[in-house]
Amino acid sequence: MAGGGRAWASGAVGLCLLLLPLTGCGGGRTASGPAMAEVQQVLDRRAAAVLGHDQRAYTETGTRASYADLRAVPLAEWSYRLTALHPDGAGATAEARLSYRIQGYDRAPVTTDRALTLSRTADGHWYVAADKPGRKAGQQLWDQGTVTAVEGAHSLVLGVGQSGDTLREYAGLADTAVPAVSKAWGTQWTQRVVLVVPRSLNGMAGLLGAPASNYRGIAAVTTGEVSEANGGSSPSKTGAGSGRTPADRVILNPEAYAVLGSVGKQVVLTHETTHVATRTHTSAATPLWLSEGYADWIGYLGTGRTAPEAAPELARAVQDGDLPEDLPVDKDFGFTDDPTKLAEAYEGGWLACRMIAAHWGQERLDAFYRAVGAHQGRTGAVEDALRGELGTTSADFTARWRDYLTDQLGE
Template sequence: MADRRRRWRSGAVALCLLLVTPAGCGGRTAADPARAEVQQVLDRRAAALLRHDETAYAATGARGTYANLRAVPLASWAYRVTGLRHTGATVTAAALLSYRVRGYDRAPVTTERTLALGRTADGRWYVASDRPAQKAGQQLWDQGAVSAARGAHSLVLGVGQSERELNAYARLADRAVPAVSGAWGTDWTRQVVVLVPRTLDAMAGLLGSPASSYRGIAAVTTGEAGGPARAPADRIVVNPEAYALLGDAGKQVVLTHETTHVATRAHTTPATPLWLSEGYADWIGYLGTGRTPAQAAPELSRAVRAGRVPADLPADGDFGFTGDPARLAQAYEGGWLACRMIAERWGEDRLDAFYRAVGAHGRRAGAVEDALRRVLGTSLRDFTDRWRAYLRTSLT
């Protein structure tokens, strides 16, 4: 399931009356020379990390990050200082860290960091600590030394797993990528990065959310929705505790589902309802498994057999991780059956075209209705009625 947290950016209005200086509203405060010096230290630190020069890295301060990142193939790594706070002889720097994993990321991952720096006896700055900013999620190397396993189409990064365990993830991911390409097409990177933290709590730390939000969730995909120009760097993040409870077939379905989110991300926009994005990912995930609707949709099947057929397609609010588990399961199952119905009634090519048409719509309102009319030749009311009838015939 995708972790579709939307980030809203608001502009800040600076009031001249609050910033009165002798030069008036256009005046400048004196530059802090320490800021440029700290930036230089971080530049040297980044360069040393990229060229694998541990001695040069250690000369800039604490070396824990270097050891934890040793197995990660980095294409870029850069800090940009955004703020500095002095406390006696030390400073605390706020910085944006941007990095790319070589061969996998077409755009950098950017995260906020807080760095504490001190001075040596001869006045040189050094990094004492580098940690996530207060409201930012952890990075995997914040949790310990990262191990890596490479597949033909995948890179699996983990903390606390054996080589055998990481290779098992890579094999499943390598099967997922061609399965997704066979259904969706090849207009995506056709490679995935899978993060395997040690525990559920560690997973929650990566996502910057309470562990309770993901209890029972086997994996999520992070990334920003948008058009192809955004070229996001997605990550599949595994909950090792829930994932371990699945059988081999279930593990494959989960990784294929999450890989579908990576493939479709550029065409998944705020106009795309969750019943479509999650249902489509499940549709590809279940392809070829032989699972019947009743087997793959047990919660919805029980409801339909009891005469409780949903009146409408699942709403985005039905997909909340912290709500009723039965309601969440029914939302996923309902979305999957909607996509399955499209593939059976109109064809798999039309399902693909419908997904893309919804995401390409300029606004959320009317996106589904317009795509239903143009691609499937139906209305939302007719489609919903067909879906409700499909639930009855498929699940009873």
């Protein structure tokens, strides 16, 4: 298994405003009117300070801790939209939607919910006392500490708690992955990738808003912003994409990734970069055996790895007489307590794509992938693409795949 599962996933001035009475001062009630407008203006000034690299102006709007943590991130946009304000004694809590875009990488902003704690100075000025992830939102990297940024020829690596040498190594691997993916898939994508490297597995889980146990042993995941026009901004798994790639991220699990050899590290990053490149042609109709198998197929190109070397778990099963009856289904790619079954699912998808390239050719493999993703509706996509692009049926394809497993993995 090359990678892991996917988690799909936006001139400062320092004037503070005089506090006007909150509308509806009872605890737990939502404020509106002038109070909302005042707090929004404070957040607008705070955003302008971030973009203007004006620490003094930022500090005048509230806590300055996060400013130093995100200062290295090359931002093109940063804005807050206040969505709710709740009075709480002398202060308030607020809910806001943060939108930001990384310069040169994001085609559209990343959006995420934030929970703000607001206080007042003695003379009645609002300020931000705390800015944290919203109740159902994952962390941003700068929530975990000071971000270091390293830019490569085709990549931006953002890390917390990582040495500059490590981040430069990862940038080099990403810079190798991008042209490799373009050579196989084509150049109709951004041809740039953002790598996010937290301090630990727990940091990775915090970014994804999920338990760490879900990602233990998973070297990396790819996330992507889902367009609001396509149903909101929550992350989604690869295979249920929006047809756009406004802001993809490759998030590394530093604990699992660090123990890989040089070939393994490169395969993982090439695999994840393939997801970035193919997501405009990946839809709800694309089965995970195809999206993950295709990413592994590109990841292993040129490595010289044989089928048994790259698919050891499935090779063991075949040699033990446990030949799969069918291609892996999406639930087989879920993160469970059975890493063998998960590995077999990835390996089965890779060998299916490898078989298509060997028997029908790479151009037909690419056309098949695009045809499945372009299908109108979730049902019948694979069957229609098999007939239209490969001239075969699902039953015949599965039989060929089973024979291919025996041929490639049997003793």
